[in-house]
Amino acid sequence: MNIWVYIDHFKGQALPASWEALGAGLALGKVTALVFGAEVEQLAKQACEFGAEEVLQAEDKALGDFRAEDFASTLSALASQHNPDLIFLPTTTRGRELAAMSAIDLDTGVLVDVIAIEMEGDRVVATRPIYAGKLLEKTLCAANPQIVTLRGRAFPKPVLQSGRTGTITKVETLSRAATTIEGYSETESGINLSDATVIVSGGRGVSNNPNLIPPNDLGDEEAEIWRAQQGFNLVGELAATLGGAVGASRAAVDANYVPYAHQVGQTGKVVSPDLYIAAGISGAIQHLAGMRNSKLIVAINKDPDAPIFNAARYGVVGDLFQILPALTETFKKKLGK
Amino acid sequence: MKIIACVKQVPDSAARVVAENGQVSWGDAQLVINPWDEYAVEAALQQKEAHNGSLIAISIGNENAKEALKHALAMGADEAVLITDPALTALDTQGAAHVLAAAIKKIGEVDLAFFGRQAIDGDAGLTPAQTARLLGWSIFSLSAKIDVEGDTLRVERSTEEGRQIVSGKLPGVFSIVKDFGEPRYPSFMGIRKASRAEIPVWSLADLGIKAPAAVVSWPEVINPPAREISCEMIEAGSPEEIANILADKILAEKIL
C-alpha cells in the first residue's frame, strides 16, 4: 500500500498534528511524506527522523505562503502521477482546505477530522465525531486516493529518531498565485488551543466579583469588562503555571472579555487537552461540544447544580476568585516553579 | 454586484441527537438554518448593501429546507432557490459542491459566494473550498472582514497563526467565522415578506447535471461510548486546603 502523509507547517515549523498524522501512516506501513514550501529542506530531514521512508519535496519561493489552490495543484499532479492509495493530512486550517481541493481534482472524497482508523482490505474505515461530538460515524471513501484528515491529539506522535535518513526527492511545483498574503495583523496573536495539553477556561462567572472596585470613571459595561480582566488574569496565571493556554466560553467572548480566538465550543474550537479546567462556566451543551473529550475535566463553579459538574471528574463548588489563586500557588510549590 | 449565500437546514444545536439502528435521529427537535450560515448571510448582506447588489440564497434539501431559505429572505436576501431532486439522497460534500457550483453557474455572473464555516450536522467544513475549486475561483476561508473595491478583494482571515490579511480578485468564495460579527435578526417586515415568498425549486435536470456519484459513505452512526464520569466534589475548609487536595488529585493522574 502506498501511503502519503502531508506535513503541514508554518514557515518551516511543522504543526504537531502533522507528526501525529505521520505516526498514523506508519502504523499502516511505509510512508512517503510530502513537504511543500519555500525553505523546507530541514523539514524534509525531520520527516525522515520521524519515520518517513521517502519525502517528496516541492521547494519553490512561490510556495512560501500557503495558498490552497497552488498547493492542491502540486499535490494533485503528484498523486495523478504516482497513484497513492491513501493521503493523510492533519486537520488544520490548511490541511482541511488542501484535502478539500485535491479531492475535487482527483475525483475522490475526504474523510475529515477523523479520530480513529481501521483497515478493511484496502479501505480505510474511519471514525469521526458528527453533530459536535454527540454522535460518531463510521465512514469510508470508495475512490482512490482515500484522502483522510486526522484530528490533532487523537493519534500518538511517533518517536523522533535523530540521525535517521530517507530518500528525499525534489518534485515539480505548480503555482498561479491568484491571491497575495499581505501579512498578519498585530492585534491578535495566534493562540493554538487545538494543540494545547492544558487549557484553563473562563466563563461569564469570571466578571462576578463585587468586591473588586473598578476605577470610578468607568461605565457599567466597562466596569464589567474591567472585572472580567482581573478574573482572566487569574485564569491566565494558572494556565501559565501549568504550561497551558487560556480558553473561554461564548458568553465571555460575546461580552468582550477576551477575543474570539479563545472560544471553546461548537462555534469555537474543539479541543481535547489532557487537562481542562473550567472556571465560572455553566456547561451549556454547546460548550461541552467543544471540550467533553478532554482527558481530565475539572470544574470550579459557585452553583452546585451547574451542568458542567456532570462532565467533570473533579469539581469545586466555590468562588473562582478564591480557588484559582490558591490553585496557582499550590501548583507553583508542588511543581517547583 | 451579484451575490450568493449557501444555506443548509440542520437540527438545532441544542437538540438531543442519538443514533437509532445505526442512523441519526433527532426526534421532533426543531430544524433551523445552520448557525454558521447566518453569518454567511450577514456577510453577504453587508456586501449587497455596500455595492448596491442583489443577494440570492440557495439551499440543497427537501421541502423543509425552504425554512432556512425563508430565514435568509427575512434577514434581507432578495431571492431564494431550493434545489431538490430524488437523486440527491446520500449527498457527500463533493456532491454538494458539484450541485452548488452548477447552480452558481446557472445563475451566472456571480461575483461573491458566501458559505458557513461548516454545517453543524456533518461538521465537515469542506464544501466551500470544493465549490471554489469546481468554479476555479479563489477561496477565502474563515473570513472575519471583507473589503471589496472594484474587482479587488482585501480579506482578513482567522487562522491558527492569527489574523491573516490576504488580497485577490473577484470572483471569490468565502466561508465566514464568528468574529465577522453577529448576524442581524430578521425584521418584522422581512418575516412578512419571507412568509409570502414563492421559492422556485430546481431539479438536477434544471441545472443540466447528472446526480454526482457518492464517493464518501457513512454506513453506520453510533452513540459515543458513555463516559463513566462521576464527579468527585472536593470539599474542605479553606480555598488553600481545597487547592491542595485538588492539585494532588490532578498530579496523581500523571498528565502534567
Ligand SMILES: Cc1cc2nc3c(=O)[nH]c(=O)nc-3n(C[C@H](O)[C@H](O)[C@H](O)COP(=O)(O)OP(=O)(O)OC[C@H]3O[C@@H](n4cnc5c(N)ncnc54)[C@H](O)[C@@H]3O)c2cc1C
Ligand atoms: C448556536 C449556538 C452556538 C453556541 N456555541 C457556543 C460555543 O461555541 N461555546 C460556548 O461556550 N457557548 C456556546 N453557545 C452558548 C451557550 O449556550 C451558553 O450560553 C454559554 O456557553 C454560556 O457561557 P457561560 O457558561 O460562561 O455563562 P453562564 O451560563 O452565564 O454561566 C456562568 C457560570 O458562572 C458561575 N459563576 C458566577 N460567578 C462565579 C464565581 N465568582 N465563581 C465561580 N463560578 C461563578 C455561575 O454559577 C454560572 O454557572 C452557543 C449557543 C448557541 C445557540
Ligand SMILES: Nc1ncnc2c1ncn2[C@@H]1O[C@H](COP(=O)(O)O)[C@@H](O)[C@H]1O
Ligand atoms: N445542502 C446544502 N445546501 C446549501 N449549502 C450547503 C449545503 N451543504 C453545505 N452547504 C454550505 O457549505 C458550508 C459548509 O458545509 P460542510 O462542508 O458540509 O460543513 C455550509 O455552512 C453551507 O454554507
